[in-house]
Amino acid sequence: MQFIRNLLVLALPIVAVSCTPKPWEVNIKTNLTNSSETISTQDLEILNWLSTYRDSVNKTMSKVIAKTDVDLLTLRSRGKITLEQETQANLGRVAADYVQQAADNYMISQFGSLSHFTILNHFGLRNSISQGDITLGKVFEVMPFDNELVILQLTGSQCDSLFNFISTLGGCPVASLELKLNDSTYTDAIIRGLKFDSRKSYFVATSDFLLGGGDNFIMLKHPKKIHKTGILIRDILIEGFEREFSQSGRINPKKEPRVKQTSTIK
Numbered sequence: 001m002q003f004i005r006n007l008l009v010l011a012l013p014i015v016a017v018s019c020t021p022k023p024w025e026v027n028i029k030t031n032l033t034n035s036s037e038t039i040s041t042q043d044l045e046i047l048n049w050l051s052t053y054r055d056s057v058n059k060t061m062s063k064v065i066a067k068t069d070v071d072l073l074t075l076r077s078r079g080k081i082t083l084e085q086e087t088q089a090n091l092g093r094v095a096a097d098y099v100q101q102a103a104d105n106y107m108i109s110q111f112g113s114l115s116h117f118t119i120l121n122h123f124g125l126r127n128s129i130s131q132g133d134i135t136l137g138k139v140f141e142v143m144p145f146d147n148e149l150v151i152l153q154l155t156g157s158q159c160d161s162l163f164n165f166i167s168t169l170g171g172c173p174v175a176s177l178e179l180k181l182n183d184s185t186y187t188d189a190i191i192r193g194l195k196f197d198s199r200k201s202y203f204v205a206t207s208d209f210l211l212g213g214g215d216n217f218i219m220l221k222h223p224k225k226i227h228k229t230g231i232l233i234r235d236i237l238i239e240g241f242e243r244e245f246s247q248s249g250r251i252n253p254k255k256e257p258r259v260k261q262t263s264t265i266k
Helices: 002-011 042-062 082-086 091-112 134-140 156-169 233-248
Strands: 062-067 118-119 132-135 148-154 177-182 185-191 204-209 225-232 257-263
Touching: 002 204, 042 134, 062 118, 082 257, 091 118, 091 204, 091 225, 091 233, 118 177, 132 134, 134 185, 134 233, 148 156, 148 233, 156 177, 156 185, 156 204
Parallel strands: 118 204, 177 257
Antiparallel strands: 062 132, 148 204, 148 225, 177 185
């Protein structure tokens, strides 16, 4: 993926992009102000040179890395999230599970222990993936930004603030965490099968965007410790899709939401 990023950095300052482009598409256009202007030989050489990169990028982004039998949907409407919306937003659960696995692999390799749970934001996933082929280009549409996986050590108090904030939202993509909500507060939090203990600290996998307080996750801005992995979440998604598809021949998003309103729980 570093090749693609370098290509885009090289090409985009020189080319114009269509008004509704894919985040990875390079559409070459001339900057002529009127029809009487002509393109110099040097300009044509530049355009021909760039077209090679355009074709290379477009060919790479058309590569099929997996297939899905169902639509992988992200949340698009603003406002408090309902249980129905949280249930339908299955792409968030897929992404959180892949990030959790990557965070666990990193923590085991560096410290010999697992991370505790994963938190992402629904609106960090910018597009849904329709049933059928999953290409590299589609993953770039889901995650066009170079967001990095970070692992934060949070105090119990900071986790309590985090869970209460998720309650005001109505939900968000999580893994290894179950929250039961009552209106705008949480009544129970289960982390890897164990009840949340506010006296303990926890290692939480998330993005550097949320670490910076993005989407109002301000309680993440000052953790006890920060482990910057250098791993892009987009690359985690690509590797996750490839791995799951090679192992099972399909992508199987979990149907059960992990954040639930207490009134809906029997």
